[in-house]
Amino acid sequence: MRGARVVAAGLGALSVLAGCPADAPSALDPAGAGAHRIEGLWWLLFWVSVVVFLEVAALLAWALVFRRGERTRIRHGQPLRFVTIAGAGLPFVILVAVYGVGLRDLAALSADPGPDGPTVEVTGHKWWWEVRYEGVSGATANEIHIPVGERVRVRLRAADVLHSFWVPQLMPKTDLIAGEMRETWLLANRAGSYRGQCAEYCGLQHAHMALMVIAEPRRDFDAWVARLGAPARAPQSEAERRGQQAFLQGTCAACHAVRGTSAQGRVGPDLSDMGARWSIGAGAVPNDAGHLGGWIANPQTVKPGNAMPPQPVDAAQLPDLIAYLRSLK
Ligand code: CUA
Numbered sequence: 001m002r003g004a005r006v007v008a009a010g011l012g013a014l015s016v017l018a019g020c021p022a023d024a025p026s027a028l029d030p031a032g033a034g035a036h037r038i039e040g041l042w043w044l045l046f047w048v049s050v051v052v053f054l055e056v057a058a059l060l061a062w063a064l065v066f067r068r069g070e071r072t073r074i075r076h077g078q079p080l081r082f083v084t085i086a087g088a089g090l091p092f093v094i095l096v097a098v099y100g101v102g103l104r105d106l107a108a109l110s111a112d113p114g115p116d117g118p119t120v121e122v123t124g125h126k127w128w129w130e131v132r133y134e135g136v137s138g139a140t141a142n143e144i145h146i147p148v149g150e151r152v153r154v155r156l157r158a159a160d161v162l163h164s165f166w167v168p169q170l171m172p173k174t175d176l177i178a179g180e181m182r183e184t185w186l187l188a189n190r191a192g193s194y195r196g197q198c199a200e201y202c203g204l205q206h207a208h209m210a211l212m213v214i215a216e217p218r219r220d221f222d223a224w225v226a227r228l229g230a231p232a233r234a235p236q237s238e239a240e241r242r243g244q245q246a247f248l249q250g251t252c253a254a255c256h257a258v259r260g261t262s263a264q265g266r267v268g269p270d271l272s273d274m275g276a277r278w279s280i281g282a283g284a285v286p287n288d289a290g291h292l293g294g295w296i297a298n299p300q301t302v303k304p305g306n307a308m309p310p311q312p313v314d315a316a317q318l319p320d321l322i323a324y325l326r327s328l329k
Contacts, residue, residue, distance in 0.1 A: 025195045027168040032187040034171040037105045113151040113185035121155045124163030124176040127205040128282040138228040141269035142211045142282045147221040156182040164200035173199045188215035204305035210283030231260025232272040243324025246317045276329035
């Protein structure tokens, strides 16, 4: 166990050297049944390769040290038997065993999650995730809430190009293919936030196509889903009211929806809970007033290539728009 920890620490150090942020989600830190299987497979392959490497290194050393003796033995035909066993027989046994374990895990991972639990419908867009729940009218983006300890069915569609849905701590990758519906499931054993990422190169902002899976107790999840089906929070302050007016009368409403208002655009993400989201632009920048203002004024400087053009917003209107969007939670 101590050895495994030393190896894991070494791998961690390597990933830091390779430029991975320290809080990057790791498939070796699983929080659900799906990722546990991948972790088991990972360690099995790791230890098999360690044993094979050590065996080859030992044989190489042995050959170097005793090569004079081996030359005489070749005449007797013994090494041929050795080559057959160590060079063909042993790899065959190892590969068949690993293949068997792989098939077992593949079957377990593609098993139907069953009729219980909610169904999430996720659509991959360039470059964000549209998230809906079966039987719920509202939508959100780049954020999936799930109840802890329950298998959640995830239906995956691509709106444009290939994407891949990957939440390393919960589940391995599932590709999204335009014109096809794919399925996977999510199960988290402990409450927490699990970062996911598009894992199929899909263009300029592929790196900024992240999502967050939030696993929470069932009652919190129920409350969250209930909010998703209800009208968005109405403006409370003067600034929020002015912001809402600017939002509905300006260009925003052409592409974005806010539940309970006349804004019903479907081009960009539904903004009904914008103020509660973990990020702006699917992981591009933190969700705070400063970044939101920068995004509204010119999203192309924040996430070049995304579908939203720079907005001709009056400088006086910008604080109101920010206040309104941040109040939506
Ligand atoms: Cu979507 Cu990469």
